[in-house]
Structure formats: structure tokens, C-alpha cells
Amino acid sequence: MASTCVHQAIHGYRDGHRLLSSSLSLGADASRAMLVLSDMSGPSMHPGFDEYLTGYPLPGTDLFVFAKTWYAPEMQRPGCVWTHSLLIPRTHISRVSTPSLLPSLRRPQVEGLENAATAPIVLEHEPSPLAPEGFENNAVAATLMSAVLGQARPVVVGVDTAAQLESVFLRIWEELWSGAKARFAFCTGSLMPRSVGGALMDLQAVPRAIPSSQFRKSAGAALMLDLRSPGTPEPWVEQVLQGAARGEATFRSWMESAAGAEAARGAAPGLVKIFGQWYQPNWSARSILASAVDVPELEPVTRVRLLGMVLDRAGAEEGARGRRELLQELCGRRNTDLSSMTSLLEEQTRRLFEESRAEACSLALSLLGAELTEVGEHVLRAAVLSLTPSDLDTFGDAQAPFLPTIVGANPALATAPGLWRRAGSRGHEILAQLDAEELAQERRHAVVDAVLASGREAPVEALVGFAGSIAVSRVLSALAAGNLFFSPQWRSSLSSRPDAVLEWLEGQSALSPRELEVASQFVSPKCSPQRLTKMWQSGIAASEASITPRVAAFGLALALSERTCSPLLATCFQPTFDELADGRIEYEAWDWLRELAPPVFWWRDWDRCERIAAALARLLERQDASLKTVFSILRSRWAILKVASVLDDDRHFRQYLKALRKASVASPSIGTREQRDALLEGW
Structure with missing residues (x-):
């Protein structure tokens, strides 16, 4: 007791x-x-x-x-x-x-x-x-x-x-x-x-x-x-008395919920009729809403509590759909001042997201573009701030015009590829909104990744302007991984930022020919030969067998411009020579070599194999390269014959050719039988 x-x-x-x-x-x-x-x-x-x-x-x-x-x-x-x-x-x-x-x-x-x-x-x-x-x-x-x-x-x-x-x-x-x-x-x-x-x-x-x-x-x-002359009691009075006669605390509990446990008697007049409606048969949260919002006697704090009860009842009666429909209705009410309820409606919006993201997204979609009151704007903002990237799957083309505004309020959505798939031509506006925000570098990284993962054509200049070298790095990595296709827009934008491309290459923990292939699309061998040479040597050494003709031609251009017997000659000359012989090399790749390999005779400037053979011959003679070095560079009979022919045609080079042939006879262990026979042919 x-x-x-x-x-x-x-x-x-x-x-x-x-x-x-x-x-x-x-x-x-x-x-x-x-x-x-x-x-x-x-x-x-x-x-x-x-x-x-x-x-x-x-x-x-x-x-x-x-x-x-x-x-x-x-x-x-x-x-x-x-x-x-x-x-x-x-x-x-x-x-x-x-x-x-x-x-x-x-x-x-x-x-x-x-x-x-x-x-x-x-x-x-x-x-x-x-x-x-x-x-x-x-x-x-x-x-x-x-x-x-x-x-x-x-x-x-x-x-x-x-x-x-x-x-x-x-x-x-x-x-x-x-x-x-x-x-x-x-x-x-x-x-x-x-x-x-x-x-x-x-x-x-x-x-x-x-x-x-x-x-x-x-x-x-x-x-x-x-x-002595009592009147006819209102329905709510009968309900209070009946509950009291049964020993129930329904009225007290309801009033404490609506007015607060500390509310005085003065809170009752505005609430008792709503209490009567609350327990009236066939009355629902929707039918009570008008009374809860419009009754004039209520204090703002009481009205907020009561409206929260109505919304919770709607959720109990009809689930998340009921809560969503009442929120939607309140956002369009213009004949009632609901400013005191702003915080409540924002909280109810967040609760709706917890109950059903589908209904919550439906609320957000219905409010976008609608003619809203100030309170409606707050509810929409609360809904937008509660959106997660996965919620964007519910958006359609009709909502695309609002995406810049939505992302401006909730930048986290920009990390969703789905957003960029729907953005279309508004990608520039979205990036402009994001650029105005003070986003951390990690968030900018995530935005770039989302743009690239969307599979849609990216707003190249806007993206690079938004993220700078981060965007360049992410794009180059996506290209290297095969997750992004080359486009004229990317080529134009990245080609104008060679330093960023070089920084990306230098930042790779382990270079491979694939990264070199990508970089060669945007930089020239002339932009920074020393840095490029170091990276090309590292990347090719990792997987010499998988280098492409383009990478080989780029490396050969670096080696010829270095005017020393660069290790790149051993890995890049022969593949480039073979491609030129078959006529399969790209025009841009030959353009890198053109000035470094002038024609031997003006009437044979079309013979590109002869031109690079002559450039190599001059370099070998000038460096007095050993037979071992020569055979490490020239591995095919045809390449050896071309270089030997160039050396033999110039009286200044014949002495060097003669020394190579003598060394070949004296050292049969250097090179292959085929290499030595090609060098000694006609001697």
C-alpha cells in the first residue's frame, strides 16, 4: 500500500x-x-x-x-x-x-x-x-x-x-x-x-x-x-462523466498529453470539445485536424502538443501514409498561422522518414514545386535534409529542375551516382551550388567519384573547376581502370592541365603501362622530359611485355630527346620500329618522333623506319655504344639492317660500324645468331 x-x-x-x-x-x-x-x-x-x-x-x-x-x-x-x-x-x-x-x-x-x-x-x-x-x-x-x-x-x-x-x-x-x-x-x-x-x-x-x-x-x-435550471450537456461532458463513473482516467491522461501535466485549468476550454471529438465514434485524425489547428482558445504550446497527438493518431490509424497526408495538408494551409508548429512539423517529418522512407520521399516529391507556406518550406527543408543518396531512386525527370536547390541544402546527396544520372544539363548548376559550400576534401573526392560512376557525360570544366587536381586525378584513375571512356571534352580539359596529369602519375604507388597509356593522351614528351622519363622507366619496367605501341613511341621520343643511351631505348625502340614497319602507329605518336627523326633523304621522308633508325644510329655512334647495348635495343634482323645501312652510308659513321662488326666476331656470346648475322651481312 x-x-x-x-x-x-x-x-x-x-x-x-x-x-x-x-x-x-x-x-x-x-x-x-x-x-x-x-x-x-x-x-x-x-x-x-x-x-x-x-x-x-x-x-x-x-x-x-x-x-x-x-x-x-x-x-x-x-x-x-x-x-x-x-x-x-x-x-x-x-x-x-x-x-x-x-x-x-x-x-x-x-x-x-x-x-x-x-x-x-x-x-x-x-x-x-x-x-x-x-x-x-x-x-x-x-x-x-x-x-x-x-x-x-x-x-x-x-x-x-x-x-x-x-x-x-x-x-x-x-x-x-x-x-x-x-x-x-x-x-x-x-x-x-x-x-x-x-x-x-x-x-x-x-x-x-x-x-x-x-x-x-x-x-x-x-x-x-x-x-435549478440545468441545460443540455455537450457530448464531451457526457464522455467525461461516463469515464469517471467507470473509474477511468481517460480524460486526465488525455489532458496531460494535450496540455501538459503542469497546465492549469485555463487550458481546458479550448481542448474539451476536441476531447469529445477524439473519442466520438467515426471520428478520425483527419476529421480532428481542423479543430486542432483552428480552435482559437489554445495557447501555442498546447496547440503544438495537440497537433503532435493528431499526427501520431494518423500514423496509428493509417500508418505512415496517414502521417504523410496530414503533413502535406498542413504545408498548404494559408488561413492559419502555424509558425509556432514549425519545430513539431520538422520533427514529424523526420519521424516519417524513420517509419517509411517511401512515404517520406513521396512527401518531399509532392512539396517540390508546390505553392508552400513558410511552414511548408520548413517541412520541405527537413525532408530534403533527411534524404539519403538511395532516396534519389524515387526521383524522376519532373524533379530534375529542383536538384540544384536540393543539393545546395543537402550536399551529401551529391555523392550519389543516381543524382548525376538525373541531373542532365543541370550538372553545372549543381556543381556551382556545391562550390559555394565549404566542403571538405574528402567530400569533394566523393562528389567527383559519384559523377564519374553515374555513367553520364560529365560537365567537365565545371567538375574540374569544382575539385581542381582532385577531379583530374579521379578522372585519370577512372580512365586507367576502364570505368570511363575518353571523350573530346576530357581530352581538351586535361590536356590544358599537364602539371595535374604529372602529379597524378607521380602519385601512383605502382605505375603500370596502363597509367602511362592514359597519361600519354593528355601530355606531350616535351612538357617535362626529365620527370616523364623517370616515370616511363618505372612504369615499363613493371610490365614490359604489356606496353602498347603508343606508350613505346612516347618512351622512344623521351629517349631520343635525352641524347644518351637511355634504358628506354631498349624497351621502346623495337616495338615502335615494328609498328612503323606495319603502318599501324597513330598519327599523334608519330608526331612526337617527327622532329627527333628527320629524313635521311628528302625524297624518302615517307620512310619512318629509316628515319628513326637514322636517329638511333647517330645517337649510338655519338655515345660510342657497345655491341651489347646495340643488341639490347635492336632485336630484329630488319631493324639491325636499317641501322647498319645508315651507319654504312655515312663515312663518318663507318668506323663505328666496323668496330661493332669486329666486336661481334670477337665476342660470339653477345647477342643472338640472328642479330650477329644481320650486323655482319655484306661485310
Whole structure:
């Protein structure tokens, strides 16, 4: 069994009305308020009002006072009363019930007053459903409930005795949610209208025998209620009373959800009708939405909570589709100010993405291009920020014009190849948006990779302008891997950036002929011969057997321009010679060699094999290359014959040729039989 410890106090007459005993010391303001409210509730006692209950929040404290007052005719002075008060912490207000409070209130006796309330008391209570006592007279209960919760003014009701409505007052107090219950001030027997902290009590009963004209001034702001002619209760009142009769906490729980546990009674008038609709048969979240949005009495924070409940109910009734449709409707509302709900709707949008990405993407697509309110713009932004690259698969051509704006808000989407497949001609705009963002290098890398992986023609200059050498490096790697086709646009753009191409080559951990092939498309052997020579030697050495004619011709051009017996001659001359002999070499490749291999005779400038043989012969003679070096370069009979012919035709070179032939005879272990025979032919 649960229990609550509460303090107590007794007030009564002793040379004036005063505090006689208490288990708690209070501040001056609280003590003064309690002294006034524990005294007789009017100037004179009326029959039937010799005892009554009072409940009120104690000003300046976190306590709620639940008190009972008895007329004290035994005292010699007229108008004296006894009051026993229980001081309940507001945090415990929802734990206590009137069945546990009422037995603890006892009429004080003159003897032993000083020690009668010096210790707190323990209230024992069980968490059981409330008994239906107090709402037996449904018409009276409905009229009072409607007056208390259906409007915000204090309520004053005329009664014949203080006990007449006591049980109804207590049941209404019990039905309130914790925040309202802790702030609700009431009195079952006010001989004149009473106030707490300068404001009239929320609900009080006054003697019907006293003409209302006597307290019209003190209670002019109150709703004067005559229970002798009750009206027809609204549907929500019936629902509250029926739930209370069954011992249910539906109304309290719903109000705490909608208004907040700490909301006061003033939050009720705008909500009770919606409560009625909420539990009305055949009412759905969609039908409640208009009330939740348009009812004028709600505070902004309450409207936000209520709208969240409506959206959650839509999700419970129809799944993610229901939540999405209500969000979509709210984004287009122009006759209601929803600015206070912006954060809620953004959060609901993110929740929709958690529930169903398909429905969330549908929301985003429906809002794109729609005529939105300011709140709608916020919802759309929240949706766009929640998009992931995979969500772009739901986009179609109709959304392509919005892609630059979407990516500007959510740059992470630019790392999705699907975006670039749909971007089309708007790729330039998207890259311009991204370029305005301060993206990290890693993100720029990812964007370039996505563009290249999309399989669509890339906006070359825009991409290179966006990512600089990063784009060049990524493009070259994609070309080398066979993931990207050469295009005139790439050739034009990269050819104008030879330094970036060289940096890419130098940055490769292990060069292969494939990387050399790609680089040869964009740089000339003349751009940086020393750097290129080093890289060509490294790349060809890794896989000499797989070098292409283009790579060989490029390497030969580097070797001939070096004017030394470069190792590139051994790997590049013979393949180039063979391709020239077969007439299969590319025009650009021959263009690299043209100036380095001038014609021997002007009428035979067409003989390209003779021209490179002559260039090699001059280089070999000038370097006095050994027979071993010559045979490492010239591996075919036809190439040896061509070079020997050039050497033999020039009297300045004949001596060098003669020395090679003598070395061949003297050292039969150098070269192959075929190489030696070709060199000695005709000697």
C-alpha cells in the first residue's frame, strides 16, 4: 500500500483568529494567506454552512491546502471557527484522493490544541479506481463540469447547504489532471465569494439565501450558476462523466498529453470539445485536424502538443501514409498561422522518414514545386535534409529542375551516382551550388567519384573547376581502370592541365603501362622530359611485355630527346620500329618522333623506319655504344639492317660500324645468331 506524508496545521480563536498548532513553519506571506482562508468565509454564519471544505494552492509555496472548517459556537465570541488544514506537496497531488484525505480532517478540541498538529500525518492510499460517488445527479454534475472546464471564468453556484455539492466538488477536483488539480481553488461553503492570491477561487458554493447583489462587486468576473435550471450537456461532458463513473482516467491522461501535466485549468476550454471529438465514434485524425489547428482558445504550446497527438493518431490509424497526408495538408494551409508548429512539423517529418522512407520521399516529391507556406518550406527543408543518396531512386525527370536547390541544402546527396544520372544539363548548376559550400576534401573526392560512376557525360570544366587536381586525378584513375571512356571534352580539359596529369602519375604507388597509356593522351614528351622519363622507366619496367605501341613511341621520343643511351631505348625502340614497319602507329605518336627523326633523304621522308633508325644510329655512334647495348635495343634482323645501312652510308659513321662488326666476331656470346648475322651481312 502506498503512502504520502503531509504536514498539517490547526487555526482557531485565541485572542483573535490565529495559528494554534502546526508541523511546518511557513513564510510570512504564506502564513498570512492561510490565516485569512482558515477564518470564517463570510461576515456571519448561515444555517447549513457551519462546516465546509476549502482547497487552494498556497501562495509562495509548492503546497496545496486541503482544509475543513467548523463553526465554533462553544467559543464565547461569535463568528469563531476551527480549521484543520492538510498541506500536500504539489508533486504528490496526483497521488492523494479524497477518500484518504477526508478521514484525516478532524474537528479540533480546546484541550491539547498546542500539540494537536505538531507532527506530519501519513496518508495511506491504494492505487484503485475511484468510486463513482459524487456524480449520482448527472444533470447537476454535467452542469458544473461544463461550467468549470468549458469556460475560463471562476464559477460561483448558489446552494442551500455547504454539504449539497460537496461530493460533486470533490469529484470534479479528482477528475482534473495533476497540474490543474494542484492549482484549482474551491470552497463548498463560501459565505461570501473568496479569493486566493488576489484571484477568485475557481469554484465555490455560496448560500442561495444571500442575494447575489450583495457580492456582485466582489464576484463580478465570475460565472453565476443556477443549478435549478440545468441545460443540455455537450457530448464531451457526457464522455467525461461516463469515464469517471467507470473509474477511468481517460480524460486526465488525455489532458496531460494535450496540455501538459503542469497546465492549469485555463487550458481546458479550448481542448474539451476536441476531447469529445477524439473519442466520438467515426471520428478520425483527419476529421480532428481542423479543430486542432483552428480552435482559437489554445495557447501555442498546447496547440503544438495537440497537433503532435493528431499526427501520431494518423500514423496509428493509417500508418505512415496517414502521417504523410496530414503533413502535406498542413504545408498548404494559408488561413492559419502555424509558425509556432514549425519545430513539431520538422520533427514529424523526420519521424516519417524513420517509419517509411517511401512515404517520406513521396512527401518531399509532392512539396517540390508546390505553392508552400513558410511552414511548408520548413517541412520541405527537413525532408530534403533527411534524404539519403538511395532516396534519389524515387526521383524522376519532373524533379530534375529542383536538384540544384536540393543539393545546395543537402550536399551529401551529391555523392550519389543516381543524382548525376538525373541531373542532365543541370550538372553545372549543381556543381556551382556545391562550390559555394565549404566542403571538405574528402567530400569533394566523393562528389567527383559519384559523377564519374553515374555513367553520364560529365560537365567537365565545371567538375574540374569544382575539385581542381582532385577531379583530374579521379578522372585519370577512372580512365586507367576502364570505368570511363575518353571523350573530346576530357581530352581538351586535361590536356590544358599537364602539371595535374604529372602529379597524378607521380602519385601512383605502382605505375603500370596502363597509367602511362592514359597519361600519354593528355601530355606531350616535351612538357617535362626529365620527370616523364623517370616515370616511363618505372612504369615499363613493371610490365614490359604489356606496353602498347603508343606508350613505346612516347618512351622512344623521351629517349631520343635525352641524347644518351637511355634504358628506354631498349624497351621502346623495337616495338615502335615494328609498328612503323606495319603502318599501324597513330598519327599523334608519330608526331612526337617527327622532329627527333628527320629524313635521311628528302625524297624518302615517307620512310619512318629509316628515319628513326637514322636517329638511333647517330645517337649510338655519338655515345660510342657497345655491341651489347646495340643488341639490347635492336632485336630484329630488319631493324639491325636499317641501322647498319645508315651507319654504312655515312663515312663518318663507318668506323663505328666496323668496330661493332669486329666486336661481334670477337665476342660470339653477345647477342643472338640472328642479330650477329644481320650486323655482319655484306661485310
